[in-house]
Amino acid sequence: MAIFTLLPTLRYEAWYIRGFDFPRLQFSILLIFLLILQCIFLDFSSPVAYGLVLVSNFCLGCQLWRIVPHLFLFPVQVERVSSREGNLEEYDNISILTANVQGSNRRAADFLDIVKRHNPDILLTLESNKWWQSQLDTLEPSYPYTIKCPLENLYGMHVYSRLPLSDSQIQFLVEDNVPSMHTLVQTPQGHTINAHFLHPAPPSPTENDTSEERDAELLVVAEKVKNKTSPIIVAGDFNDVTWSRTTRLFRKVSGLLDPRIGRGLFNTFHAKYWFIRWPLDHLFHSKHFKLLSIQRLQGFGSDHFPLLTHLQIQAQVVADESTESLAPREEGVAQEKTAQQNVDASDVASLGSSK
Known part of the structure; x- marks a missing residue:
């Protein structure tokens, strides 16, 4: 031990x-x-x-x-929306359902039932291939705005949105076969959200020998969003746990908040083995949001549980959440990790000029 x-x-x-x-x-x-x-x-x-x-x-x-x-005894990093704030017209609500569907899983009907039951504004799927796209496309009457990248290598991604998307781009930041998606989300109240969806490859005997590629992708996105003044959401299957050195470094570099802190682990993997579970699916956001709810949903045959997060954009940037400071040594580590893979923050789509 x-x-x-x-x-x-x-x-x-x-x-x-x-x-x-x-x-x-x-x-x-x-x-x-x-x-x-x-x-x-x-x-x-x-x-x-x-x-x-x-x-x-x-x-x-x-x-x-x-x-x-x-755990519940620790102070929360993101405040929950109070009852008096919930119905004010100047607030915008957005819900995002993130799900690694597992490419070989064929229980699409069960998954579509979950989507229809919870009715998220944005649906993000990982490991979705052409077969899954044919199933997910039945949602298009309700989700007319889409980004599609079906792949058979377990790194396909799809976004289905009720809210208008613009400047959408699919990029291969570090590895030629591992995409990420970057878009601007327009809310009903006129806010523009910078959304980045990621699924880097994990370090494993069947994938990459080291974590260098995964770490570089996370940190180059963190560098890109750290100085943005508009609302930001970064979500996906990071193939990393929230307490690891890399994900904590991602949070420090980006300045984004984790709504799970002080609320629970929300373990999304492995859905089939209760004794081996940890949080692989994440959603981080900027200080523009408060939390309405976050919940792990029921399984549907995948090795991941879906994660549903419901946020509310505040009329003014929330100032009372505490973000972790970045030490000079950690800043050097972040730059070193991206340099090893020859990627730079400028490689990410130039999103977020809108306020």
Whole structure:
């Protein structure tokens, strides 16, 4: 357990190192059981027993340090909309449903039932191929604004929107076969939202040997949006957990907020194994929003659960949420990661000039 705890602290991007970032909740539970067993069976007349308990406590503290901010006892980063704010005309509401549909999954009817039941303003699907596009296109009478990139390599993406989209672009920021989508969303009250939808490839034995490509894509988008003054939403399957070094760096560089902090983990993967779950699907947003609701929806045969987030644009930029400051060393790390992949923030579509 000490090895599992210390390995993720290394600045080494191999998949077999970065993989230990994911199961921190599972490690924490194992460490609690380990401490109980130590207290029952160790002979505390020996200093070695105290040393083992000390190591276990240290490991448990390190694991909890990362996941505790998402538990209910921690202060929220994004305030919830109060009842008196909910019906004022100057506020705009937007709901986004994000779902990795799993390319081989054929339970499209179950998924379409979920979409119709929750009726989001924007639907984002990941891993959607041509077969899934043929199923999703039945939504077009209600969702006339679309961005489509069907691929058979598990990185296809689709956006279906009730709200008008403009300046929509599909880009391959880091890898030639891994797209991202960038668009401007027009709300009924006249706001323009910069929306970026991502699904970088994970570090794994079947994908990329290291996390360099994933990290670079996340951080180049963070660099692009960090100085925007208009509302911003970045959503998708990051193939990374919210407490990892890279996603925390993404949040610091971009200045975006995480509505899950202080509310729960909202584990979206793996939908089929309750004992191996962590949050892979994300939505971050700028200070222009407050939260109406966020919920993990029921499964539909995919290995991911859908994530539904309902936000409200405020008449004035919300100023009371706390964003994490970026240390000079972290800024250097972010620049190094993007430089390794020869990408720059200018590679992202020039979106967001509208206020």
